[in-house]
Amino acid sequence: xxxxxxxxxxxxxxxxxxxxxxxxxxxxxxxxxxxxxxxxxxxxxxxxxxxxxxxxxxxxxxxxxxxxxxxxxxxxxxxxxxxxxxxxxxxxxxxxxxxxxxxxxxxxxxxxxxxxxxxxxxxxxxxxxxxxxxxxxxxxxxxxxxxxxxxxxxxxxxxxxxxxxxxxxxxxxxxxxxxxxxxxxxxxxxxxxxxxxxxxxxxxxxxxxxxxxxxxxxxxxxxxxxxxxxxxxxxxxxxxxxxxxxxxxxxxxxxxxxxxxxxxxxxxxxxxxxxxxxxxxxxxxxxxxxxxxxxxxxxxxxxxxxx
Numbered sequence: 633x634x635x636x637x638x639x640x641x642x643x644x645x646x647x648x649x650x651x652x653x654x655x656x657x658x659x660x661x662x663x664x665x666x667x668x669x670x671x672x673x674x675x676x677x678x679x680x681x682x683x684x685x686x687x688x689x690x691x692x693x694x695x696x697x698x699x700x701x702x703x704x705x706x707x708x709x710x711x712x713x714x715x716x717x718x719x720x721x722x723x724x725x726x727x728x729x730x731x732x733x734x735x736x737x738x739x740x741x742x743x744x745x746x747x748x749x750x751x752x753x754x755x756x757x758x759x760x761x762x763x764x765x766x767x768x769x770x771x772x773x774x775x776x777x778x779x780x781x782x783x784x785x786x787x788x789x790x791x792x793x794x795x796x797x798x799x800x801x802x803x804x805x806x807x808x809x810x811x812x813x814x815x816x817x818x819x820x821x822x823x824x825x826x827x828x829x830x831x832x833x834x835x836x837x838x839x840x841x842x843x844x845x846x847x848x849x850x851x852x853x854x855x856x857x858x859x860x861x862x863x864x865x866x867x868x869x870x871x872x873x874x875x876x877x878x879x880x881x882x883x884x885x886x887x888x889x890x891x892x893x894x895x896x897x898x899x900x901x902x903x904x905x906x907x908x909x910x911x912x913x914x915x916x917x918x919x920x921x922x923x924x925x926x927x928x929x930x931x932x933x934x935x936x937x938x939x
Contacts (some may be wrong), residue, residue, distance in 0.1 A: 655685075655773040656906070657765065658832055659794035663817075665781035666787040667802040668837035670697040671872060671882075673778040675891075676798075678759045678881040679899025688727060689737040689759070692717070692790060694747075694782040699836070702730045703710040703879030704739045712741035717760045717789065718750055723768040732881065736772075744786065751785045758825055762793035783817050791821045796832035797899035801853060803846035803865075804841045808853070831857075835898065837866040851887070864898040867891060 670693070675796045677687045691698040692713045699709065708728070715721040716738060726738040751757045765775065777790040791797065797818060799808050815831075822829050834857050841847050854861045866872075869891035875882040883892045 639754055644926060647682055655771075656774070656796070657777070657781055657794045659777045659787075659790040659797045659815070660792060660800065661777075661779040661787055661797055662801065662810070663781055663783045663814060664801050664802075664807060665785075665886040668800040668835075668866065670701060670778055670779070671836065671876075672798070673698050673776050673836055673896075674701045674868070674876075674881050676871075676902070677774070677776050678732050678883045679896050680774055680902070681732050682811045682883065682896070683899055683903060684734070685903075686734045686771065687736070687774045687776065688723075688733070688770075689715075690723075690775065690777045690790075691737060691740040692744065692761070692786050693740055693778055694742060694810050695745035695780070696742070696744075697876065698778040699737060699739035700879065701876035702732070702735075702737055702881070704728060704730070704737060709739040709741055712743070713738050713742040714741045714747055716764050717747060717753070717786075718743075720760075722763070724770055727770070731879075732884065737806055742778075748785050751789075754875035758788050761789040765793055783814070787827075788821065788927045791818070792825045793827060794826070794829060798832040799834045799878045800837045800866075801834050801849075802837050803843075803849045808849060811853075811856075814894055831860050831901075834861045835864070835866060836861065838868045839865045840868045862898060862901055864894060864901050864905065866894045866898070867923055869894075 660669050660676075661874060662669055673689055677689050680700060681687050689698055689702070690713055696706070700706075711721050711726040713726065716723060716726050717738065723738060727736045728739060729736055751760065754760065756763060761777070778788045779790045799811075799814065801811065818829060834853060836850055836853065839850070852863065867890050869882075869889055871886045871889035872882045872891035875885035878885055882889065883895060
């Protein structure tokens with residue numbers, strides 16, 4: 633994907649808010665498959681909705697597991713994420729209500745399997761999703777983008793459209809191997825396309841307390857990413873695995889299982905961290921204003937008087 637991440641070919645856009653009509657846009661991404669991206673997208677979104685937030689999932693994975701996991705029949709997907717990206721259909725046209733109150737989804741379609749090739753020749757190929765979100769008039773507190781297990785054009789669209797990236801990481805050795813590649817990709821995307829992109833956090837998934845390796849992986853990740861790693865750990869849980877076959881989030885399928893409790897806790901932690909960041913930003917702003925005022929005052933006093 634060298635042609636897509638070449639900073640010399642694209643001027644980096646100004647550091648502005650990604651969306652005008654919605655809240656925070658989070659890309660859920662990891663180029664390794666089977667780490668719990670879709671499970672996290674579905675159940676984090678459900679947890680946020682249960683906390684009173686309006687949430688939109690955009691399913692840009694051709695496998696369409698997020699759409700199936702929320703009970704969206706393939707025959708009912710009249711307008712999909714493919715149409716939004718390729719044909720510039722609107723988010724409002726594609727969005728479908730789910731069985732979860734306050735949770736909508738832009739469903740996937742099998743046509744996304746060929747979208748990587750089709751996007752190559754289109755204008756603003758890296759920004760198609762970003763443009764669609766900017767045109768959106770509907771308001772959501774959170775937009776979660778479920779990415780395919782790759783770092784190609786579809787995922788690049790998500791990273792260019794997102795305020796931040798959330799990385800689900802399976803507590804197994806091989807999951808660590810691709811993490812450095814992902815962080816390098818994030819840095820390249822920042823430089824070339826989206827200067828405001830940040831790492832929202834790392835979620836440890838499929839944790840098995842009977843396995844010493846899970847503890848070792850968790851320790852290594854926390855040493856590398858520090859506070860970016862969420863305190864909440866998603867355990868390996870059979871009810872989480874069963875829920876998608878019923879077209880339901882695990883929080884609805886079995887709200888009392890360990891997996892459900894973990895995702896509810898994760899949603900609460902995401903919201904708490906958002907509030908803390910907002911408070912920190914609001915505390916810094918007056919300080920910056922005071923500093924600017926002092927600099928201006930000093931400058932005025934030191935300026936030479938009229939001749």
